[in-house]
Amino acid sequence: MPKKSYRNAINEAMAGEMRRDSSVILMGEDVSGGTGAPGEDDAWGGVLGVTKGLYSEFGASRVLDTPISEGGFVGAAAGAAITGLRPIVEVMFVDFLGVCLDGIYNQAGKFRYMFGGKAETPLVVRTMYGAGLRAASQHSQTLYSIFAHVPGVKVVVPSNPYDAKGLLIQAIRDNDPVVFFEHKMMYDDEGDVPDESYTIPFGEANVLRDGEDVTIVAIGKMVHLANKAAENLAKDGISCTVIDLRTLSPLDEETILEEVETTGRLVVVDESHPRCSVAADVSSIVAEKAFKSLKAGIGKVTAPHCPVPFSPELEDLYIPKIADVEAAVRRTMA
Amino acid sequence: MSAQNIYPIVMPKWGLSMTEGKVVKWAVAEGEKVEKNQELLEIETTKITNVYESTKSGVLRRQFAPLNEDIPIGSLLGVISDAGIDDSAIDAFIEDFLANYVPPAIDGEGGPSPIAVVEVDGRKISYMRANEDADAVPVLLIHGFGGDANNWVLNQEQLARARAVYALDLIGHGASSKDVGDGTINTIVDSVAGFLDALEIDQVHLVGHSLGAACAILLAERLAQRAASLTGIAPVGLSEEVNADFLAQYLTAERRRPVKAVLQMLVNNPDLVNSEMVEDFQKYKRLEGSTEAMSRIASSVMPDGKQQHDLRPVLFGLLCPRLIIWGAQDRIIDPSATDGMPETIHVEIVEGAGHLPQLEAADVVNALIERHIEQIG
Numbered sequence: 001m002p003k004k005s006y007r008n009a010i011n012e013a014m015a016g017e018m019r020r021d022s023s024v025i026l027m028g029e030d031v032s033g034g035t036g037a038p039g040e041d042d043a044w045g046g047v048l049g050v051t052k053g054l055y056s057e058f059g060a061s062r063v064l065d066t067p068i069s070e071g072g073f074v075g076a077a078a079g080a081a082i083t084g085l086r087p088i089v090e091v092m093f094v095d096f097l098g099v100c101l102d103g104i105y106n107q108a109g110k111f112r113y114m115f116g117g118k119a120e121t122p123l124v125v126r127t128m129y130g131a132g133l134r135a136a137s138q139h140s141q142t143l144y145s146i147f148a149h150v151p152g153v154k155v156v157v158p159s160n161p162y163d164a165k166g167l168l169i170q171a172i173r174d175n176d177p178v179v180f181f182e183h184k185m186m187y188d189d190e191g192d193v194p195d196e197s198y199t200i201p202f203g204e205a206n207v208l209r210d211g212e213d214v215t216i217v218a219i220g221k222m223v224h225l226a227n228k229a230a231e232n233l234a235k236d237g238i239s240c241t242v243i244d245l246r247t248l249s250p251l252d253e254e255t256i257l258e259e260v261e262t263t264g265r266l267v268v269v270d271e272s273h274p275r276c277s278v279a280a281d282v283s284s285i286v287a288e289k290a291f292k293s294l295k296a297g298i299g300k301v302t303a304p305h306c307p308v309p310f311s312p313e314l315e316d317l318y319i320p321k322i323a324d325v326e327a328a329v330r331r332t333m334a
Numbered sequence: 335m336s337a338q339n340i341y342p343i344v345m346p347k348w349g350l351s352m353t354e355g356k357v358v359k360w361a362v363a364e365g366e367k368v369e370k371n372q373e374l375l376e377i378e379t380t381k382i383t384n385v386y387e388s389t390k391s392g393v394l395r396r397q398f399a400p401l402n403e404d405i406p407i408g409s410l411l412g413v414i415s416d417a418g419i420d421d422s423a424i425d426a427f428i429e430d431f432l433a434n435y436v437p438p439a440i441d442g443e444g445g446p447s448p449i450a451v452v453e454v455d456g457r458k459i460s461y462m463r464a465n466e467d468a469d470a471v472p473v474l475l476i477h478g479f480g481g482d483a484n485n486w487v488l489n490q491e492q493l494a495r496a497r498a499v500y501a502l503d504l505i506g507h508g509a510s511s512k513d514v515g516d517g518t519i520n521t522i523v524d525s526v527a528g529f530l531d532a533l534e535i536d537q538v539h540l541v542g543h544s545l546g547a548a549c550a551i552l553l554a555e556r557l558a559q560r561a562a563s564l565t566g567i568a569p570v571g572l573s574e575e576v577n578a579d580f581l582a583q584y585l586t587a588e589r590r591r592p593v594k595a596v597l598q599m600l601v602n603n604p605d606l607v608n609s610e611m612v613e614d615f616q617k618y619k620r621l622e623g624s625t626e627a628m629s630r631i632a633s634s635v636m637p638d639g640k641q642q643h644d645l646r647p648v649l650f651g652l653l654c655p656r657l658i659i660w661g662a663q664d665r666i667i668d669p670s671a672t673d674g675m676p677e678t679i680h681v682e683i684v685e686g687a688g689h690l691p692q693l694e695a696a697d698v699v700n701a702l703i704e705r706h707i708e709q710i711g
């Protein structure tokens with residue numbers, strides 16, 4: 001299978017769906033790629049090169065550069081979705097979604113319900129999240145739990161290139177609004193990605209490793225930490241199951257509960273702040289529905305409850321580490 | 335004592351794509367006696383977990399490799415020696431081995447890629463090749479329904495010592511085109527025949543598994559003199575029934591647990607089915623067109639678990655040497671299909687194997703195929 005980057009996998013998913021379905025359009029800030037020398041289009045392919053080549057192939061009627069007004073263009077995309085298009089709207093940083101929440105949670109997320117099931121809103125909001133780029137507090141947050149809280153909005157957080165392509169194609173074909181989270185530090189990660197089109201269903205977690213002692217549930221970039229920690233712990237005879245949630249809404253409760261029932265111990269790894277997070281949510285579901293299987297208190301590995309620091313040293317301290325995951329697992333075994 | 339009585343156990347290379355493996359567990363403790371062909375340890379690769387049998391008799395002196403870590407092929411896993419050799423000699427042997435050990439070339443650096451693609455009648459056919467430059471009559475490995483070239487991971491390279499061995503992905507399968515036309519067995523056989531022509535392979539030893547064995551039988555009839563020999567492993571077409579539950583679940587299973595359960599029906603020892611095998615099958619089933627291709631083939635070749643083709647007259651009428659291999663514990667197609675074969679057809683029932691004896695009892699099956707082929711040349 002050919003190796004591709006996370007960035008290229010996302011690009012391939014969009015290009016493939018735009019070829020397949022003429023109602024798929026792309027809009028956002030600089031998605032047409034930015035102007036280079038006079039007469040040069042698509043010089044950059046977006047801020048981080050994810051939409052490279054789409055403007056050249058599909059033109060200005062399907063790849064729309066928007067003004068810097070997220071509230072306006074996300075609302076426009078919601079309106080386009082309910083009236084027959086399938087917009088992919090890029091909100092550069094998830095940190096900016098604050099100004100366009102109404103369009104997502106009050107409009108797009110409610111249409112199906114408020115129109116008695118007669119309205120469909122096939123909208124995809126792609127956005128970057130996560131710390132590590134030295135981009136400071138307003139460009140580094142991990143805010144998926146805000147969207148997972150709202151019924152009617154689906155939340156997808158791919159951890160690798162293969163999943164990114166399959167989940168994004170599924171998101172574009174889905175008839176409900178989806179917020180699609182791309183970790184900005186993972187765009188260069190490579191993995192096997194088929195050239196063909198494929199979809200990964202929502203609500204189906206990926207079990208990356210089967211263990212007997214502890215179940216580690218992880219999200220997005222944290223999946224790699226969890227895997228590495230599990231590998232290290234295996235050398236000491238501690239065997240871990242690693243679950244990549246893939247989608248936070250819908251959430252694959254069944255797999256989480258099944259695996260915790262096997263191991264009796266749970267550690268959740270989440271790059272968000274700890275309060276009201278997906279880590280808190282998963283912990284609560286397990287405490288409520290699998291309490292009798294638990295042999296130890298639940299462990300959580302998250303960022304601290306503070307803004308993402310701009311100081312590189314402090315930012316590095318802020319991000320969860322492999323050693324944190326190992327320590328949390330060991331605490332459940334103590 | 336001479337150092338010739340100390341033997342390294344190294345990470346084996348099972349299949350063309352294997353670059354590393356993990357030691358999952360040891361079956362023999364340090365200091366225990368071990369016989370040749372005794373189960374020594376269990377190794378997990380990205381394709382399968384399998385038992386490694388000792389190639390020497392002696393005493394297991396060291397379990398050198400850590401458990402559950404990725405270890406490159408050729409690396410030292412442990413040491414066996416004759417009884418009565420000093421610990422210091424063992425340590426010196428290990429030191430010497432490590433000093434002279436050269437890590438294998440990584441992907442892409444070790445010559446041409448084993449994977450290639452050829453176009454046949456407008457369809458892309460992906461295949462793996464081993465020892466392509468050898469002169470002897472080559473072998474073509476044809477996998478079964480829902481499988482791919484990786485089903486031969488423990489056979490292709492082993493059979494390639496003296497000859498080229500090709501393993502293709504049938505149309506609708508693996509990395510080949512998902513367009514299967516009308517999905518009939520003749521369309522599949524057409525594409526395999528086209529594959530041989532495209533690669534300019536004249537004489538060929540055909541080895542097929544299950545549906546691929548049915549293809550091999552029909553292909554041997556078509557190729558006439560060009561078919562040097564035929565090996566059919568649990569062929570479709572020699573009996574009436576196929577496990578209908580299996581077929582239904584094979585087509586519909588999507589989530590991990592059901593997929594694992596259905597793959598376990600293929601083998602006698604369910605532990606062979608590891609999570610990567612499950613994931614590979616899920617990945618294949620997610621590809622656009624793959625499920626449709628499988629359904630189309632299934633409804634043409636074996637609707638409702640009833641086989642549509644009686645290939646016994648074809649098989650019996652072939653002129654080339656024929657070998658039929660069946661796993662005694664096959665739960666997909668019952669080995670009783672071999673009842674009443676004429677004596678001109680060599681039949682071997684392999685104990686302890688299910689529907690995938692080439693994976694589950696690879697050494698036995700490889701030896702059978704090799705002997706069958708070598709007597710022809």
